[in-house]
Amino acid sequence: MLVRLALNAGQAVPAELLLSDVWASSSAVTAAKQLHIVVSKLREAFATHGDAEAIETVPGGYRLAIERDHVDVHAFVRLSRQACAARAEGATATADALFRGALELWRGPALAELDAPWAGLEAVRLEAERLEAERLAVREDHAELRLAAGDHRALAGDLAVHVREHPLRERPTAQLMLALHHLDDPGRGRMGGGAQHADAPGGVLDDCQDVLALPREG
Template sequence: MALKIKILGPWEVTADDEPVKVAGERRVGLLARLALSAGHVVPAEQLLADVWGQSTAATAAKQLHIVVSKIRDLLSRHQENEVITTVAGGYRLNVERENVDAHLFTLLSGRAGAARARGEAATADRLFQHALALWRGGALTGITAPWAQVEAARLEEERLMALEDHADLRLAAGDHRALVPMLTAHTLSHPLRERPRAQLMLALYRASRASEALAVYRDTRSVMVGDLGIEPGPGLRRMQEAVLRRDPALDLASPAMLMTLTERVITTARR
């Protein structure tokens, strides 16, 4: 049987697609922490600090051993080899990294980026779609420990980067009209991210909605000045200027002309 662990959304463990119930805050937290380092040893001290928090109970190490044993007993019936291996000073979860959705997402989005760099747009599009479809909600939902919040923020940033990379790919393919609703929702959810604002401006401009593209810039400036006290970055300002003068570089380019002013503007906004 193949164990799979899903943390990109509500916590879920399956064996051959059948759910395996893992109950208890520390069991769930410990298994999730090990899953994020699947195939690698996590020091016991790190597990105690992350899962047990600031507890200084003399029995904490014993409690860790007990929780590991309970997880082993629960999952051993679903996997032939040892699920958790005890090694000097720590523990290792013996689950293929691709069977943990967070690792699979990172792998697929990395492959998508590489395919895009090689000019393999169709392959990149398929890989981005597969990667983003793994997300069923916020990462590590239901796990409130500080370590989980840090990891959830890191994974969410990876998701946003993949989403925006995919949007770049779709813009280059002429999918600007279909992108407008998604990018509008994205900018509403993340109003201080300049890159999707630039992408939305470009999508609107290419859809013959230049006045709306300029309205996006005005809204962005209002938000940034009001919330942060700063002006939009140079990339977004260049996008506004390009829209105002109807720069031909904003028109849909051929695959051989992807590094136009448009690409440079969006790349600058990404920084």
């Protein structure tokens, strides 16, 4: 329930939605009682941190009355959008810092801290998939920026990890191949030239070639 409220921080969430998220299999009367109990317990928990009014009762439901940026996912969305805007304006350094700030908010898979049975809920699964897809897209947007800036050597290592974790995503594979192409061509980008092969940390080029050799579907 708190996850749903946090994902909609500052906005009213209908009680019916909260009930369907958590108590879909319970009777209407039982579920409504459970909802009131959980809200009371959450308010008590917030009160111990000096914020007894964090969960507000609103017509037809409840609202988590906190700044949206206090929830990492909302801060991530704001920073990533600002990064894209900065990139469009040609402010490369600003865009890079914003992309990095957005991605550093992630500490693992979305909503992974939820325990069963809540983690098995369809609503939670779909939301986790949506957030993960957005994270990967932002990571790849940042890679495009780094490619354009000539950060080919460090980026190749990062992309090798990314492609190994998500071998069916075509965009990072193409980005990795382009980064390696720049490393092989001394006339392209700041990181070009054979010297980078010798300097590449941890055998990153060998790792990249191993990743690109992995079998792929289709």
